[in-house]
Structure formats: C-alpha cells, structure tokens
Amino acid sequence: MAYISNLLPHCTLNQLKQIHALIITTSLCQNFHIFSTFLRRSTEFGSMVYSDLIFSKMGTPFYSQIMPWNIMVRGYAFNGPLEDCLSVFDELPHRGLKPDNYTYPYVLNSCAQLGLCRKSQNVHCQILKSGFESSFEVSNSLFNMYLKMQASLKVNKGERSGARKVFDDMPVKPVEVWNQMIYQCVCNGNVSSAIDLFVSMPVKDVISWNTMILGYSRVGELSKARDLFERIPEKNVVSWTSMIGAYADARDLDTARKIFEKMPCRNVVSWNSMISSYTKHERFQEALDLFEQMQLEGVVSDEYTFVSVLSACSHLGALEIGKRIHFLIQDWPRLGVIVRTALVDMYAKCGDISRAFTLFIKIKKNDVFCWNVMIKSLAIHGRTEDAIRIFFLMQKDGLKPNDFTFTSVLFACSHGGLVEEGRKIFYSMERDFGVSPKLEHFGCFVDLLSRNGQLEEAQLLVKDMPYKPDIAIWGALLGGCRVRSDLKLAEKVIERATKLDSKESGVHVLSSNIHASVGQWPQALNARLKMEERKVLKKVGSSTIV
Template identity: 65%
Template sequence: MFMPFNLELKIPNILPKCTFHHLKQIHALIITSSLTKNIQFFSKFLRRTTEFGRMDCSHLIFSQMGCDLCTEIMLWNVMIRGYAFNGPFEECIQMFEEMPQRGLKPHNFTYPYVINSCCELGWYKKGNNVHCQIIKSGFESSFAVANSLFNMYLKMPASSDVGMANNCKLDDARKILNDMCIRPVDLWNHMIAKYVNIGNVKSARELFDIMPERDVVSWNSMISGYVKVGQVANARDLFERMPEKNVVSWTSMIGAYADTDDLETARRFFETMPYRNVVSWNSMISSYAKHRKFVESLDLFAQMQSEGVTPDGYTYVSVLSACSNLGDLEFGNYIHYLIGDLSRLEVVVGTSLIEMYAQCGDVDKAFAVFVKIGKKDVFCWNVMIKALSIHGRTEDAIKIFLLMQKMGLKPNDFTFTSALFACSHGGLVEEGRRIFNSMEKDYKISPKIEHFGCLIDLLCRNGQLEEALLLVEDMPFKPDVTIWGTLLGGCRVTGDLQLAEKVVEKATELETNESGVYVLLSNIHASAGQWLEAADARGKMDQKKIWKKAASSGVV
C-alpha cells in the first residue's frame, strides 16, 4: 500500500496531539505501507508512543521491527529515552549495554539518559564506568552529556558504592563545571548549594566570587551558607551588598539573628521587610517560641491575623507550642477553631493540638482530637499515650498502646517509655513486665536506661524491692543517681533502713551534687522516729556542701 505524499507530511505534525487510540490506528497504517523505511517518520511515531507514561506498547512495536531497522541508532535512542523517563530504568541500561553487540555506538543523545537512569537506580559505580566510556568516546564536551554527569556527581551520597569520598565527588563535579563550554547560572548555583549543604562555605564563596553572573538565588545560597555555619557578619555583609533582595533574603537574616539569640535584631529585620509572606511570619513566630518568648509569639500571631495573612501548619505548630507552655487553654481553643476540619489535618498539627490540650489539663479534649485525626504516625500515638499516663488514665494509656500495635504501627523507644511510665504510675506490675520483655523479644529494641528506670520505679512503688535490686544488678548500664533515688524511694515504701544506707553509699560514689538522696534518707529515718540518724543524713549534705534547691513557683 502506498501512502499519499501529503498524508506522510501531515502525520508528523499531528502526532503531538494524538491520543493512544489514534497511535494504534497510525501504527496499522504504517504496517500496511512502506513508511517503516522512513526512519525520521518512524522515530517520531515511536517517540510519541513513549510519552504516555508506559513502555509496553513501545516495546512491542520496537521488538517487531524488521532486521533492517534493528541497527538504526535513532530508534534505540528513542527507546532508551523512553525507559529513562518511564522506567523500568534497568531496561534503559540493558539497551545501552546491548548497543555494541548490534554494532551501534552511543553518542551525545544516548549518554544523558543512561547517566540519569544510573542516578535513579543508585547505580553510581555503573555511572562512573559510563563516565569513563564517555571520556574515551570524546563526548564529554557535549553540554547535555556534561550536564548529566555534573548532576550525577552532585547526587552521589557519601556512602555510594563508587568508593569515593564526598569531597572527591564534588571535585569531579567542579571539574566538569569548569570544563563545560556553556555554564548557565543555575549550574553554578547548584554547585554552590552543594558546598553549602556540607558546610564548605569557603569553597562556595570561592565559586561565588568567580561567577560571571549572579542571580538572587546565588546571593541567597551564599547567605544561607554563612547562616548555617554561624557567620552572621559575613551573611549581613552579603545581604547589604545584594543588588536585589527578595523575601527569602530577608527571612534568612531573621533566622540568622534568631539563631544567635539576638531576637531584637531579628525583629527589626522582620519589621523592615518590604513584603512578608507566611514563611517570614513563621520564622519570627517560631523563633520566639524556640527562645521561650511565648507571649511575644502569640502577640505576633495575633498581628499576623489582623493583617490577613493565612497561617499554615508550621504556624499552628509554633503557636500551639506557645499555648502549651503558657497553659493558655483559651487561646488554644481559638487556634483549634481556626484549624477547622481535623479529618484533613496534617498529623504534626494534630499532634501539637493534642499536646496543647493535655498540657492545659483537658485530656478529654486531647483524646477527642486524637480520634478525629485521619492518618496518625507513631509520634502522634506516643503523645496520646503519654498524655493519658500523666493525667492518671493509665489503663486507657495501655489500651491505646495495644491498639496502636493492632493498627500495624511499630512502637519505638519513646512509645515504650510512655507505656512503662503508665504502668509505673498505675501500679500495673504484670503489664509492665510484659511490655518491658516484649521490647527486645518482639521488636528488637534494646532497652535504654530510662526503660530500666521505669520498670525499677514500677517495682519499687509496689514493694517488689528485691526484684528491682536484681534488675539493677543485671542491667547493662551503670546506675545513675535517678536509679539509686528510685531504689531509695522503694526502701521508704518497705521501711528497709539498712538497705537505704547501702543505696546512699552507692549513690555517693557517683560524686553527684544531687540533694535528693540525702533528703529522702533523712525522711526515711524521721518517719521511723530515728531523729539522730535523720539529722546525720542532713549533716552529710553540709559536709559535702550539697544544698537543697529552694522551690519556686511560676504563679504570681
């Protein structure tokens, strides 16, 4: 069948608009005509079949080509490109390795897609071998090839199997950049950003200084580098010299001064900004919260509201933290109202809301929020377990702990700490033993000293002093003053004065300045009517110059 010449010219123009169904019709037309011999036409058609996110149809068409087409490198490049975009990336590499067997030589249109597939697979050793092949074939000077190599060396993790140190990889990326005939500003910026990410501001600045042209990203990257290593004066110098500043530039300076505890200067930058977005507000609000300036954080949030700026999840997390620390339930309720629908809430915001209600004393509201959150992570469950434990709802805390596991979530260190805390304060001895033993047995989590401390506290509170002592002797950690203090509390429960004296001797070997063990020993003797011994325990504090800290209250 012969296709009219005008149709042969029209089809390539309509290919970009063709649906997958149209392509099947065109393919049938190609098969029944001599168009397969037109490599330019056939390659455009084959390429279009790769632009629908899958390669099964393209693979079928390619595999059915005649022998005369199997050695056309243009068609191989089309398939390699398709696999590089759609995957599987292994097929891209496999076709590349098969090319020499077909008498085909890869060139500047082949290598970029092969290098990119190596990156996607994390096959950096293979990518390094391809680089050697590129050098031998003379295509390193091609911008597309050099750009793909440049990006590969920037993406290489420090632990990649190439066997190279991170600095060596950056040196290779730098060499490729230096040798490129065309060096757009974004490539310079990528190199600077990589140096900044590893804290090498010296190399970043050297590159910055020799750039033929800079944009606002170049300046901002260099400023963020100085901020990262705490060189605020250098960051300020660049900021002042910037020909054009944007909101990122100003926000970086707010963070720079906030990180050095200079909140006054940070606030001056904030107030001087010609334009503020939600990130700028978040930076200042979170800075106040991190430095325990909780009232200032809430005041600034109120100002943000008055200026009509819409908060985001980061805003709510900072403000809820401030409410938690201030115990401001009224403001916390207002934030809850602003957040709205909890079912679509980011889990980190929902967790902050739970924590706020718990710290403000409304554990029922905290639990109501917990129930309404859609997809909960382990941290969210941990916060709820801890909240219930602290408020005496220990059995509910354990129920949540067990439900978490039924939901398929794996507990972590903090989960077990909270669960054991609940058992300790709820007198759940058997449950506490079971949970502690399940850590290593079921979850391969080695108990830390705080987990031992919780179980020892549980045993001591319930008169199981001998078992607690055995646990102290068997644990793979040297007991700290908290452990000895816990045992001393157990001695007070059982009235074992002889053991209490031995515990204090052990505690004093730590040469700690904690007064608690001596005060507790004194109280044990006093409760038994042994006033001389009680006074003696206090006297030892005076001899060692250990003073009991006076209590203080935040209530005015």
C-alpha cells in the same frame, strides 16, 4: 505524512493506537522518522507496556539505529522501572551501538535514583573514554548524579568530591550550576570553599548571595552574613528571611525582630520564621502575639504556622487560645499529620485529655509520632490502662512501635503500677520488635519495679544492664527503698548515686525523707546538709492559673 507528524504530539492513547493501525497497513511503517516519533509518543502516557510491545515488533533496520533505543531509555527513566532503563543501556554494546549525549543523562539519573554507586562510576568511566564529558547535557547530569549520591560516595579528607571534580571540568557553567556547587559546600560546612567559589563567579544572582548568607549563618559568622546582606544588589524576601533565621539561631531574637519589621514585603515563610524562632527559644507569648498580628494583616497561615503556635499554647497551657487556633484551621483532617498531632498534644497538655482523645480517634492515617503522643498524654493524665490499649491497637493498625513508643508505654505502666504488663512489654522490645532497650527504657522499668516493691528484680536489672546507671536509675531504686523502708539498701544506693556528682536534688531529698520516716532525724538533717555542701538546690514548686 506531515499530517501524522503534526497529530502525534497531541493525540490520546486511543488515537495513538488508531494511528498505529494506519502505520501498519501503509508503507509508513518503513518511515524511520514517523515510526520514531510514534514510539516516543507512546512513552508519554505513564506506562511502558504499550511502548515495549511496539519496540519488540520493530524490524532490524530500526534496531541498528541509536534513536529508538534512546527513546526506550528515556521512557523507562520517566515511567520506570528504572532497572529496565539500565538494562536497555547495557544491551547497546551487544547491538554494536554506542551511547551518545542523549543516552547518558537518563542513565545517570536512573543510577542516582537507584543509589547504584558502582554502576554510576562505571558509566562515568564510559563517558570519559567516549569523550562525551565535553557535552554540557552529560556533564550537568554527571554533576547532579554526584550531588544526589554524595552521602553514599565517601571522600577522604582533603580530596575533592565527585561533584567538585565534574564541576571544575565542566566546559560551561551556568549560574545555576555555580549555585548548586556553593550550596553543597555550605551543607558540608566548608564555608571557605563556598566563598572562594562565590568570589570566582563571573555572574551572581540573588540565589548566590542568599546561599552565602546561609553558609555564614550556619557557622555563626553573623557579621559576615550581615555584610553580604547589606551588599546584595537586589534583596528578595528570601534574603530578609535568611537574616531573620541567622539572628534567631544566634539567640538574638530582638535583632531578628527588627529585621522582620524592616522587611518591605513579607510572606508566610517570613512570619513562620519569626514565630517559630520565638517558640523554639521559649518566648511563647511573643509567638502568640505575633500570630495575632499576622491574622490582623490578613496573611493566610499554613501548617508550619499552626504547629508553632499550637506548641506555644501547649507550653503556656493556653487552652482558650488553642481552641481559637483550632477554629481557624480549615479542613484540618486534610492537613499534614504534624498539625493534627500538634492539636492532640495541645489539648492534652492544656488539660483537656478527652478532647485530645476524641481528635486522635477522628484522625485517619496517624503516624507513629502521633500514637506516641497519645500514649504519653493518657499516661500523664492517669489513664494508664487506656494508654496500654492504644499501644496494642497501634500494632493492630499495622504500625511498628519505636523506642519513643516504648518509653511512653513503660512510663504508663510505671505510673499505673502495671508490673506484669510492663515486664511483658519491656522484654518484648528486642525479641519481637528489634528495638534495643536504651537507658531511659531501663529507667522506666526499674522505676516500675521499685514503685511496686520488686526491689530484688530491680537490683538484678540494674546490675545486668549494658549501661552505667545514671541519677534517674539510682533515684528510682531509692524510691523503692522508701516504699520498703529498706535503710541498708538505701545507704548503698545513696553512696553510688553521690559518686555521680550530679546537681539533681531528688536523691538527697529522698534520702532525707527515708531517714525522717523512721525517726532518724540526725541522718535526715545530714542529708540536707550534704545538699548545701554540694550546692545542690531543690527547685521550688509553683502553680500557674491560665
């Protein structure tokens, strides 16, 4: 018997079945300890099929004990289906059995993963009635369950959350539980409660200090975050990186860089935090310079590094640097789709649309965002028909277009003069894909119609759309008036557009140009004078050679 007990934890599934045969052909099938250990081992191979068969063949003496039922609850909680975990739990009272501190944690976790709010609260009530809330294992599972389901369980203003109620009543609170509670307060923006908990902690670790630094950073209280940082008994790399992020979010990148340079030890996350902060705040050259320093120091880049520096290259039009970064990416097709999309976007924005398209074709399992980038890039580079083809190919690939997809494809239609294709796509949005057109979709379609002389249809569309026209809509209509030399309609459009009190110069410039095109120079000059009166400035165009 002792030999089998020692063998069971280490046996394979085939060996387990051989042991099963031995148990059946000997008196060991009546040994509760052996059979329970055997049943538990059967649940540890990733499937409950064999375990379910064993459990169904157990005799009445075994069914009257809670342990075999707990083993099945645990097995379904780990292997699924989770619904069967709850079914076994619900069967217990019908068998005259009461759940214990071993049962409840697995049931609560299953409820949380399934998002069953009402069931979770019912189980909580059972726990309170049975007195098992005093068990740390059960109370900790309750706490984690409420943390996972906090978004689903609405709490009125001023009320404690379910997690906080459980936390306050927990008989034992390890530092990890304190940290979780503080982090929840921080995520909810309740920094005052977080600091109260932080002060009350009997023992703090570095995670506690880092979480509070994060909390102060999120609400912009940099001085308090810095004070905590200076008082940490032992700073780790997360502490330093949190302060870098805090100053970067406050747009104080110079202080963030000073903290970065003072770090005694930096990891890839620290480098990424500083590089991505430069990219986020449009200091692209500094992002690339820091990346070069990162390479010189021998730090291995990850996908987050590459996304940030490729984005910097895209904005600078730095094609040669982008190519060098591409060369550094080892086995890029296996990286996350976000890196592959960043590469496509970089080549497209740097002018090499052919290379971007080639990379896109090579990428397997593109997501919707990558398809959207390719459609928009092709449209910008004048390959509008290719953009439309990609749009339909995307659907054949089993992906559903989203509102950004339609913005890109309607932009393509507008710039390619593809009126009929644009009309079909626009009216298919809600009908075929359940995507309600937004203002930007109406803007693209109005622009398409106006550019191609379909002013009557464009006017009706503007009149019937469920949004108040913005300056872009009126600008698109005015562009159509210029195509048709329709001064009467242009005056009406200009009158409506100027009521928006926008600082956009395009409408005024178009108005001036329309009058000038038919020789109405006084009216053209008047449109320019109105720009000066309203202090509307036309941005000066510029070119950059990289």
